[in-house]
Each structure stands twice: as C-alpha cells, then as structure tokens.
Amino acid sequence: MNITLEQAEKAIAASKAKATEIDTKMNICVVDAGANLVAFARMDGAWLGSVDISFKKAKTARYFDMPTGEIGKLSQPGEALYNIEHSNGGLISFPGGLPIKNKEGDIIGAIGVSGSTVENDHTVANAGIEAL
C-alpha cells in the first residue's frame, strides 16, 4: 500500500507541467506511506529554501493524514495545536502538502510543493495528485 516510484514520478511530472502553466518555479516532493522520501525535483531557478519546505509539507501531510493547511488553522496562537511545528524535527503547516490516496481510499503517501504563494503551491500539489 505504498506509492511506487513510477507513480511518484508521474505526479511530479504533472506538478511540473502545472507549475510551468501558471508561470512558477517549484520544489516538488513525494513521500511514501512511511513518510520516507520517494522522489523529488527542484525546477531551475526555484527557491533553495523550498527544498526543505516541500519535504516538510509532504511529511506533515502524511504524519497527520490531512492537508497541511488544516493543521495550520489549529496551530495558531490560542488554538488547540499551538506551535505543533516544534515537533518531529520541524513541521510546515501552511498549504502545499496533501495526502495521496489509492482508489480504495487508503493513504499511500503524500506530496509537498513549495516555491510560490501558498495558493499556487496547493494548486500544483493538487495537479500532481489528480494525475494518479
């Protein structure tokens, strides 16, 4: 019940195509069901600091089986999960990370995208998932 490298590369290719279509430069990362890295690509000229953010988004999405932006709502000051980002060697809780499910609805991995606005990051991550 793990994403395959072939699937991960297909998702990355679709994300790259979408990133180019909306004129952005992205870091795209796919992890498996164990939150271990499967595949990664940094588009030429994309932010260097987004290498780690794309990985942390994918990791965060799989660690809690939900879009990273959902965690961000709960991690604000005064909210239930305030500063959860301190755990697990660092989480990223703004949009751009999404769990990946198979046809049966089982989570088989996650994708994380970073390099533009969080809206664009989310759009590009979603394009990767829709290709599967």
Added chain:
Amino acid sequence: MNITLEQAEKAIAASKAKATEIDTKMNICVVDAGANLVAFARMDGAWLGSVDISFKKAKTARYFDMPTGEIGKLSQPGEALYNIEHSNGGLISFPGGLPIKNKEGDIIGAIGVSGSTVENDHTVANAGIEAL
C-alpha cells in the same frame, strides 16, 4: 555567478564602517549563491548570539531571494507563511538580511547583519551591498 571573496570582504568593510558611524557593534556575514559561507566578521563587543543570527539572515535572504523582513510579514500568526522559521534548520525572518545581485541582476549571494535594532541591522546590511 558567485560572489568572490574580494567582493565579500569589500561589503563587510563597508558594513563595518557604517556600523561604526552609527555607533553599533555588528556581526556581518556573506554567503554565496549556493548559500555557503564566504566571509564573516564580528566587531569587538558585538553580541555572541548574533553570530548565528547573521548567518541565518544571509541564508534566509538567499533561500527565498528577498529581504528577510519581507518573509517576516508573511510568517506572523494568521498569515500565509506562519512558522516558516521551523524549516531549513532555522530561519530568521526579521530585517537585516538582503540578497546581493550583480550588474545583470543575477543573485550572486546574500548579506546578513545582526547586533542592534532591526532598523540598524538593515541599514548596515544595505551599506555593504551599496559598496559593490
């Protein structure tokens, strides 16, 4: 397309002169286009804790190709990049870090300054860039 040591030392000398002029004691750090350290100076009596901050400011400015203070606006509670500082082994998102460009506009490195108010830090970082 990397800053040279000669350029980095010129920037640091100019930053030191500006720091002295406004009666502050600064840590000044220059990284190259790959965000690797090129040159550093801590003025006598400057804060020890600013060694790391000056490096993280320079790194952050290059990682996202913008002044560090811009990131800080977006990383506040409720904003789009809340808690981005947990990525990349620690970022610094208040002013004092600036990308360095060559005449063609390509980013060749970044400078980070820490040791006084963030306004002074920014002023001293800017003095380093203007010397190039």
Added chain:
Amino acid sequence: MNITLEQAEKAIAASKAKATEIDTKMNICVVDAGANLVAFARMDGAWLGSVDISFKKAKTARYFDMPTGEIGKLSQPGEALYNIEHSNGGLISFPGGLPIKNKEGDIIGAIGVSGSTVENDHTVANAGIEAL
C-alpha cells in the same frame, strides 16, 4: 555553472537503468554546485536508510570535489583525515558519490547512489554521469 533539472533527471534515468540491469534497487540523488538538492529517486523496495546516505554521498563529493571513496581512504584510523565524517552534519566517505563536470571541466554538481555494495553503488553513479 549549475546542473539543470533536465540534466539531473537524465542522470537519474540512466542510473536507474543501470541499477535494473545489474539487479539492484537504488536511491539516487543529484545536488547542484552549491550542494543543494536538485533531484532524487528511490527505486521500489530500495533501503530506506539509503535515502540519507545517497544525499550525503552527493554532498560529500561536491564538498571536496572528489569521489567519496577517495576521502574514505584518508579517513581510516591512523590516516590524515581520520573521523572527518563528523564534520558538516555528517559525511559519507565510502564509494558511490561522484562530482559531475561540464564539458569545460567545471564542477556543476554531484551524484550520490546507495542501496547495494559500494562497488555497485559506484557503478550506478558512474552510469548517471556518463549519460550527460
């Protein structure tokens, strides 16, 4: 003077083909001239612990501009660089990491491969470089 994503993906594809040919499962990592990650692939069933090793091999090869195995000869007990692996947040000094040069001989990045014997790791890394 940085490797492009297109080049990095070409190298990874060639390394994967060679890994399949010799019946191994590899983690393959490519970094740029600044030792920042460009592309990565973990073949289905490859060791999870080799994700980090492949990255550290690529990083080590670029950090010292030589095959990782050369450093390993010098880092043995009693040799000149004994325990150099404790620097830079961890180095890997056995074979499988190689610098990548352009036609002019400038180093534009590095490749790191991990997942089998060090001889196989080196062979697969080399296949990636020869594809460029």
Added chain:
Amino acid sequence: MNITLEQAEKAIAASKAKATEIDTKMNICVVDAGANLVAFARMDGAWLGSVDISFKKAKTARYFDMPTGEIGKLSQPGEALYNIEHSNGGLISFPGGLPIKNKEGDIIGAIGVSGSTVENDHTVANAGIEAL
C-alpha cells in the same frame, strides 16, 4: 583577554598570503577565547566542505588548548580519547587548528584552516599566528 577583530583579520590576511604562496585555496577561521566565531574567509574555489572543518578545527583547538593534531593522536582506536570527535556537536582532530596566545602566554583564541593536505593546513594556520 580576547583576540580582537583587527588581530583576527590580520591573521586571516597572513594565512591567505601563505595559502597563495604555496598554491592552495583555503578556508580560514578565527575564534575567540570563548570559542565563538570572530572572523572567517573562504578563498575563491576552496572546498565547500572545509567551511565547517575550519570552524571545527578552531573550536577544537580552543576547547582543549592544544593543536588539533595532538588530539588526533589520542583519539585513534585503542587510545585514551578514542572517538572524542562525537562530543561537542563534532570535533576535528587532525592538523590545521592551533590555539592563539598573547605575549603573556594567555590563550586568546584559536585559528582553524582547511582546504589542502593537513600539512599545508597546519602551515597556513601557523602563518596566521606568526603574523600576530
């Protein structure tokens, strides 16, 4: 009883001159009596991995108030300080790090050099000290 920035920059200038004289490219680092960074320079084209090594050499020399190579003799398998490199976030115990003393013989800091053979690293570190 701390080395000043002026002294540190004088030492680095002398080390750079010696490095050029013997046709090497060095990373040169000076720390103060508290083992905190004072000044640093990476010569153009010097190994990226030697940034951290030069710092760890300077730090190690001050942490134990002796040349780094002396510690390396004691950290070999079977010797008294076997694997001491695991402490302090990583030590470097091969030559290239030296304590810096004032005229009264008090240790005021340390210098660390990395980028060539350990003999050359030591020679260049020593040139920095002799300039003071």
